[in-house]
Amino acid sequence: MTYRLEMKEMTKKYGDFLANDGISIQLKKGEVLAIVGENGAGKTTLMRMLYGLEQPTSGEIILNGKQAQFYGPQDAIEQGIGMVHQHFMLFSDFTVTENIVIGHEPMKNGFFNRKMAAEQVQKLSDQYKIQVDPSKKAGDCSVGEQQRIEILKVLYQGAEIIILDEPTAVLTPFEVEELLKTIRYLADQGKSIILITHKLPEVMKVADHVTVLRNGRVTGNVRKVDTSIDQLATMMVGRELQQLSERNQHNGEPLLELEAVSIKGKSSKPVLDQLSLTVHRGEIVGVAGVSGNGQSELIQAISGLISVDQGDIRLDGTKLMGKSVAFRRNVGLAHIPEDRYLWGAAKEATIEETGVMGYHNKKDFNKYSFILKSSFQEVVKTWIDRFEIKVKSLDDKSGNLSGGNLQKLIVARELGFETDFLIAAEPTRGVDIGAMEYIHEAILEKRNRGDGILLVSSELSEILLLSDRIAVMFEGKIVDVLDRQDATEERLSVLMAGGKEDESSTKNTTTA
Amino acid sequence: MELFDYSLFASAIRMVSPILLAALGGALCARVGIFNVGLEGLILAGAFSAIVGNYYSGSVIVAVLTGAFGGVLVSLLFGLATIKFKANPIVAGIAINFLVLGLTTFGLRAIFQVKGAFYDKDMNGLPKWDLPLIENIPVIGKLLYGHSPLVYMAFFAAILLYIFLFKTVVGFRILAVGKNEAAARSLGLKVTVLQYGAIVASGVLCGLAGTQLSLGQVTMFTEGMTAGRGFIALVAMMLGGSHPIGIIGSSLLFGLMDAMSIRLQGFSMPTQFTAMLPYVITIIAMFFLKDRGLESQASGQQSSR
Numbered sequence: 001m002t003y004r005l006e007m008k009e010m011t012k013k014y015g016d017f018l019a020n021d022g023i024s025i026q027l028k029k030g031e032v033l034a035i036v037g038e039n040g041a042g043k044t045t046l047m048r049m050l051y052g053l054e055q056p057t058s059g060e061i062i063l064n065g066k067q068a069q070f071y072g073p074q075d076a077i078e079q080g081i082g083m084v085h086q087h088f089m090l091f092s093d094f095t096v097t098e099n100i101v102i103g104h105e106p107m108k109n110g111f112f113n114r115k116m117a118a119e120q121v122q123k124l125s126d127q128y129k130i131q132v133d134p135s136k137k138a139g140d141c142s143v144g145e146q147q148r149i150e151i152l153k154v155l156y157q158g159a160e161i162i163i164l165d166e167p168t169a170v171l172t173p174f175e176v177e178e179l180l181k182t183i184r185y186l187a188d189q190g191k192s193i194i195l196i197t198h199k200l201p202e203v204m205k206v207a208d209h210v211t212v213l214r215n216g217r218v219t220g221n222v223r224k225v226d227t228s229i230d231q232l233a234t235m236m237v238g239r240e241l242q243q244l245s246e247r248n249q250h251n252g253e254p255l256l257e258l259e260a261v262s263i264k265g266k267s268s269k270p271v272l273d274q275l276s277l278t279v280h281r282g283e284i285v286g287v288a289g290v291s292g293n294g295q296s297e298l299i300q301a302i303s304g305l306i307s308v309d310q311g312d313i314r315l316d317g318t319k320l321m322g323k324s325v326a327f328r329r330n331v332g333l334a335h336i337p338e339d340r341y342l343w344g345a346a347k348e349a350t351i352e353e354t355g356v357m358g359y360h361n362k363k364d365f366n367k368y369s370f371i372l373k374s375s376f377q378e379v380v381k382t383w384i385d386r387f388e389i390k391v392k393s394l395d396d397k398s399g400n401l402s403g404g405n406l407q408k409l410i411v412a413r414e415l416g417f418e419t420d421f422l423i424a425a426e427p428t429r430g431v432d433i434g435a436m437e438y439i440h441e442a443i444l445e446k447r448n449r450g451d452g453i454l455l456v457s458s459e460l461s462e463i464l465l466l467s468d469r470i471a472v473m474f475e476g477k478i479v480d481v482l483d484r485q486d487a488t489e490e491r492l493s494v495l496m497a498g499g500k501e502d503e504s505s506t507k508n509t510t511t512a
Numbered sequence: 513m514e515l516f517d518y519s520l521f522a523s524a525i526r527m528v529s530p531i532l533l534a535a536l537g538g539a540l541c542a543r544v545g546i547f548n549v550g551l552e553g554l555i556l557a558g559a560f561s562a563i564v565g566n567y568y569s570g571s572v573i574v575a576v577l578t579g580a581f582g583g584v585l586v587s588l589l590f591g592l593a594t595i596k597f598k599a600n601p602i603v604a605g606i607a608i609n610f611l612v613l614g615l616t617t618f619g620l621r622a623i624f625q626v627k628g629a630f631y632d633k634d635m636n637g638l639p640k641w642d643l644p645l646i647e648n649i650p651v652i653g654k655l656l657y658g659h660s661p662l663v664y665m666a667f668f669a670a671i672l673l674y675i676f677l678f679k680t681v682v683g684f685r686i687l688a689v690g691k692n693e694a695a696a697r698s699l700g701l702k703v704t705v706l707q708y709g710a711i712v713a714s715g716v717l718c719g720l721a722g723t724q725l726s727l728g729q730v731t732m733f734t735e736g737m738t739a740g741r742g743f744i745a746l747v748a749m750m751l752g753g754s755h756p757i758g759i760i761g762s763s764l765l766f767g768l769m770d771a772m773s774i775r776l777q778g779f780s781m782p783t784q785f786t787a788m789l790p791y792v793i794t795i796i797a798m799f800f801l802k803d804r805g806l807e808s809q810a811s812g813q814q815s816s817r
Contacts, residue, residue: 112679
């Protein structure tokens with residue numbers, strides 16, 4: 001059987017930097033090809049060349065046996081290549097239908113035939129079993145639904161080859177399952193799928209073939225049935241992954257105490273509803289939940305970013321209610337924020353400024369309110385070495401760092417001052433496996449020293465790996481707290497969907 | 513003399529056309545994601561080139577065409593700065609305003625050898641159209657008949673723009689560009705072409721607005737004769753939510769204020785105060801604006817993750 005798509009010896013140079021170095025991939029009809037690799041391995045560059053967003057320095061693309069060249073997305077789309085971007089490309093004010101047909105609108109004398117468009121979308125939705133509501137506004141759709149719009153859009157454009165760039169990064173576990181089913185179904189219908197990801201369990205579930213990239217080169221090209229997660233991870237990282245260190249026993253005193261904390265919010269339902277939670281010294285408490293069930297507000301309430309309507313928050317006995325963010329940080333609260341650009345860093349600030357941000361008031365770092373650069377440059381440098389953060393210079397803008405590297409810098413900063421308590425919200429979002437391993441080890445080390453950690457993550461695997469106890473949030477409440485040994489992914493999923501322990505109620509409450 | 517009568521509203525309708533035309537032009541730019549602060553300059557360029565065209569050709573039709581052309585020329589400059597060279601549209605717009613003010617003042621001396629204002633009794637103003645049928649409708653007929661063609665055209669343009677934006681495919685794509693430029697590009701839409709198209713069209717509309725100013729009521733050009741109408745149009749555009757029908761409403765409000773400020777002078781009110789009326793309304797209108805008008809491109813996007 002011939003290949004539907006071949007990319008041969010693709011090379012892309014940016015100045016002296018080789019982003020892609022002779023990468024070849026092959027894709028058959030009806031096949032799911034997973035391209036895995038860490039951040040900066042060259043996955044995105046390769047796909048951008050395929051989608052016409054970048055021109056290769058050398059190499060050739062062979063589509064259906066013929067050489068092809070793409071000068072822009074339009075060329076790629078016309079030749080049957082569609083891309084579902086990691087950051088969705090949607091118009092939130094437009095309806096689902098409008099979002100799907102845009103660029104290929106059904107028209108009559110130049111007028112947009114919206115009725116016909118809606119019918120076509122409905123037909124497509126039925127054909128591929130991808131559920132959407134054609135008349136809803138895209139902005140009112142859930143993240144999972146928005147992704148389905150993106151997939152339908154690509155299908156509507158007539159794509160035979162569909163590129164999915166990190167499609168599961170923003171989905172809930174339930175939505176991930178649905179997506180994997182859809183991918184499989186599309187492949188069975190004869191579509192060819194390229195799945196870009198670094199999540200190996202998903203690769204093992206859905207892919208037929210796996211190409212592994214590292215530092216711009218192919219380090220592995222295997223059939224799914226011939227490989228394992230461990231082997232793929234080794235090919236990705238270039239070394240064997242290490243086991244996390246042992247966790248020692250603590251019978252710590254309470255460190256962070258929340259009592260009946262409530263935030264009313266704008267809608268009729270409270271955002272946080274009489275929430276009580278305790279984090280002890282030497283303990284990691286994981287917070288699991290489908291995003292939007294109050295986790296963000298919980299973090300912000302503790303760190304002082306939003307005001308709390310009632311309840312009590314104490315850190316090591318000190319009342320935090322009504323106190324400023326600076327006060328809370330001074331009494332021993334560190335915070336790895338969930339959105340690194342919004343709360344974690346200033347894009348325009350230099351790397352060393354981002355490194356000291358939030359601690360610039362410390363005595364060592366300023367004198368007569370002038371910041372002493374020399375005193376913290378050393379500190380920032382040691383972090384950069386320790387976390388292997390790739391920076392050009394300390395004076396470079398933070399915004400120029402890749403997301404993963406910036407995340408590492410923020411994690412280093414928040415761990416670096418050895419506070420008693422840490423909020424770690426999505427600590428490994430967007431970082432590669434090597435760095436993830438390092439961050440997990442650092443958090444565990446902090447716990448073993450006797451500090452308390454509140455871990456909020458949308459990755460269940462991360463929560464299960466690190467937490468001593470796991471609190472599950474649903475609609476602003478903690479529905480249950482499980483001990484480490486009692487928690488499984490299945491039990492957590494049920495609780496996250498609002499179901500009680502009796503498992504019968506799962507199906508109807510899990511909405512996408 | 514009464515404050516409110518038919519002629520007040522009739523003159524409001526006459527006054528509204530430059531504001532309406534310019535606001536529609538501004539709305540088109542806003543819809544492709546460019547905030548056009550240069551409306552004032554575009555109108556002035558139109559007013560001046562209409563007079564020049566009229567003076568040399570003696571033809572009103574040529575004058576209208578040169579007026580529109582003047583607007584287009586300056587709008588292309590604005591487009592070049594903001595699209596090609598990615599200049600900040602606010603800065604570029606303000607620069608355009610001052611540039612045109614200087615250029616027309618200079619042109620007045622270079623071409624007509626006069627300072628301050630140019631008037632020639634041999635020049636033809638825009639004709640007054642007495643539309644048949646309309647005249648016979650009670651009340652409305654009195655308001656609507658006997659205006660210059662550009663007045664009718666302004667209202668017609670608003671309706672046309674509404675149909676174009678919300679019913680046609682090209683209009684739909686224009687809306688898409690303004691809502692999310694990155695997404696539009698990723699779809700392979702011709703973003704740059706659409707943006708230039710919108711800016712050139714706004715040049716035409718502003719040029720016609722200027723033509724109505726210099727050839728509609730009076731037949732003369734004075735330095736800075738736009739007197740802030742471009743900015744009022746900008747407010748009318750925002751108040752109308754960049755929606756053609758909304759803009760008709762908001763422009764009518766400002767046109768009425770314009771007419772009233774002139775009328776009030778007849779009530780021995782100091783001119784300085786009556787002239788303030790449109791601007792006072794502008795400030796009041798700002799209270800109702802809040803988050804209307806230009807929508808940020810980032811809205812509704814995924815966060816930075």
